[in-house]
Amino acid sequence: MSERLPGDLPEEWAELGRAEASELVPPPGAKDRVQRRLAVTLGLGAGFLAATVGGSTASAAGVASAGAAGGAGAAGGGAGATATGIAGSLLAKKVLVMGIVAALGAGGGTAVYLEVRSERARGRAPVVTPAPAAAPVARPVAPPAPEPPPAETAADTLNEERELLDRARQDIAHGVLREAEGLLERHAAQFPSGQHAEEREALVIRLLVREGREREARSRAQRFRQLHPRSIQLPGIEDALRGRR
Amino acid sequence: MKKGVQSAASLAPGAVAIPDDTVFAAAYDAEFEAVWLYLRRLGVPEADVEDAVHDVFVVAHRRFGTYDPARPLRPWLLGIAFRIAAQWRRRHRLEVPVAEPGAEVSDDAHAPDEVVASRQASRRLHAALARLDIDQRAVVVMHDLNGIPVPEIAAALDVPLNTVYSRLRLGRAKITAALRGEP
Numbered sequence: 001m002s003e004r005l006p007g008d009l010p011e012e013w014a015e016l017g018r019a020e021a022s023e024l025v026p027p028p029g030a031k032d033r034v035q036r037r038l039a040v041t042l043g044l045g046a047g048f049l050a051a052t053v054g055g056s057t058a059s060a061a062g063v064a065s066a067g068a069a070g071g072a073g074a075a076g077g078g079a080g081a082t083a084t085g086i087a088g089s090l091l092a093k094k095v096l097v098m099g100i101v102a103a104l105g106a107g108g109g110t111a112v113y114l115e116v117r118s119e120r121a122r123g124r125a126p127v128v129t130p131a132p133a134a135a136p137v138a139r140p141v142a143p144p145a146p147e148p149p150p151a152e153t154a155a156d157t158l159n160e161e162r163e164l165l166d167r168a169r170q171d172i173a174h175g176v177l178r179e180a181e182g183l184l185e186r187h188a189a190q191f192p193s194g195q196h197a198e199e200r201e202a203l204v205i206r207l208l209v210r211e212g213r214e215r216e217a218r219s220r221a222q223r224f225r226q227l228h229p230r231s232i233q234l235p236g237i238e239d240a241l242r243g244r245r
Numbered sequence: 246m247k248k249g250v251q252s253a254a255s256l257a258p259g260a261v262a263i264p265d266d267t268v269f270a271a272a273y274d275a276e277f278e279a280v281w282l283y284l285r286r287l288g289v290p291e292a293d294v295e296d297a298v299h300d301v302f303v304v305a306h307r308r309f310g311t312y313d314p315a316r317p318l319r320p321w322l323l324g325i326a327f328r329i330a331a332q333w334r335r336r337h338r339l340e341v342p343v344a345e346p347g348a349e350v351s352d353d354a355h356a357p358d359e360v361v362a363s364r365q366a367s368r369r370l371h372a373a374l375a376r377l378d379i380d381q382r383a384v385v386v387m388h389d390l391n392g393i394p395v396p397e398i399a400a401a402l403d404v405p406l407n408t409v410y411s412r413l414r415l416g417r418a419k420i421t422a423a424l425r426g427e428p
Contacts, residue, residue, distance in 0.1 A: 008421075020370045
């Protein structure tokens with residue numbers, strides 16, 4: 001830092017700060033509780049409550065941000081690659097959602113989406129045995145489609161994602177690093193392109209720092225910066241790399 | 246959601262607007278922990294900190310138009326958090342002081358070594374911070390724990406640069422004395 005600094009602190013200060021930040025973490029569920037209260041106080045809608053990125057567009061955001069995890073192993077499609085360039089940016093969130101919609105409507109995203117739908121349609125179609133040419137044509141009667149399992153709501157998914165990451169964050173803070181790693185792997189497996197994929201990657205970087213794997217942490221941080229140059233997770237990542245969190 | 250409100254990205258500095266829900270949600274998601282920790286470091290006890298965080302984001306939402314997108318968000322939010330913490334202290338100044346963060350009774354005997362070490366460090370740090378007045382504490386925490394540069398602190402707290410330097414110098418001297426065990 002080039003600014004002039006008045007006085008110096010004892011060397012142990014930085015270490016105390018790191019240890020204190022590890023100790024002093026919000027209790028599980030605090031973030032959700034405050035968020036729900038804020039929604040009531042401010043009269044905010046589903047865009048605030050149901051999704052960090054985009055409310056009812058959560059599923060679209062999930063598709064298009066594939067690969068946003070930066071290291072989670074998820075490969076972004078065309079739409080995803082475009083969207084992830086700005087994913088996580090505080091001031092670009094709205095643009096992100098709009099971009100996702102545009103990308104899905106114009107490019108490869110559409111094809112993927114339609115393919116998924118046609119696969120579903122094929123799965124439900126009755127198998128029709130070709131009738132003999134001379135036989136009267138019987139209109140096949142489709143058996144009733146099986147009741148789809150109750151769909152997991154976006155809020156359920158979001159809560160599940162949050163719970164995993166909250167627990168991982170707590171474990172990192174308390175030095176239970178193996179547990180944290182397991183939770184982050186679970187999140188990556190269950191929600192490779194989830195709404196909190198960026199946050200997961202930030203936690204992975206923090207975990208690597210705590211494990212002393214600084215080179216890996218820096219490498220992933222570098223990749224994160226390239227993928228998300230305006231991400232709101234960046235200050236936290238830089239803090240972790242500097243040992244402030 | 247207030248539909249039709251322009252996004253923050255298109256705001257000129259100083260413009261008045263209500264943030265888009267998704268923008269605000271992203272800010273909340275990213276900064277909740279930092280605001281929570283800052284309030285705790287300013288002495289807001291655990292029992293009250295959720296209320297205080299709530300108040301910070303309510304103020305942030307209502308004053309979002311005063312946020313300059315060219316500047317980092319965190320110092321701006323912490324500036325609001327400082328004012329909320331100061332209000333809290335004024336409201337509670339006649340009450341019996343609560344334990345400082347990290348001073349809660351905890352069962353160290355059965356905790357892993359690293360956890361015990363963190364708790365002890367937390368107690369030492371907060372005992373040192375307790376010697377500072379709220380103005381000094383706000384600056385020292387922002388600068389020496391959050392790593393925020395002095396000019397950003399001055400902007401966030403709306404005080405002159407030299408005032409920040411002065412508070413930093415005085416605060417650091419008190420912390421140094423505390424850590425050395427001096428009265």
